[in-house]
Amino acid sequence: MGGHSHAPYKVPDYTIYKVEDAPELMKIKKQLEKKGLSDPWLRNEVWRYSKEFPRPWANARIFIFRGFGVGLSLFGITLLYEQLTKSKDHDHEAHH
Known part of the structure; x- marks a missing residue:
């Protein structure tokens, strides 16, 4: 196998x-x-x-923080997008 x-x-x-x-x-x-x-x-x-x-904590650290940089970057982009589109959405909701 x-x-x-x-x-x-x-x-x-x-x-x-x-x-x-x-x-x-x-x-x-x-x-x-x-x-x-x-x-x-x-x-x-x-x-x-x-x-x-490797020590077990080294494996755990790799498992826990794998992709952390990518996730943090995407989170920042999402926050930036939300802030840029917030004023447009807020004005739209005020008319309802």
Whole structure:
């Protein structure tokens, strides 16, 4: 399906990730160690903090503000049009 002869992505080997590469996760690891706990799956989250992958807030920012400039421009043009045609419409409504 989709015309791909292979997977559209390559899953990296899990051994390339180290918790030490993500300062945020090291903080969590140290907090857990203070309580005598450990998280053997913490390494699975390192990819989220990798520079190869954008942060979730970056994706949200792109999603929310995509087309913002075009929309703002069209809004300005609409306001200008309304102001220019306002006097004509107002005089027309006064005669009714």
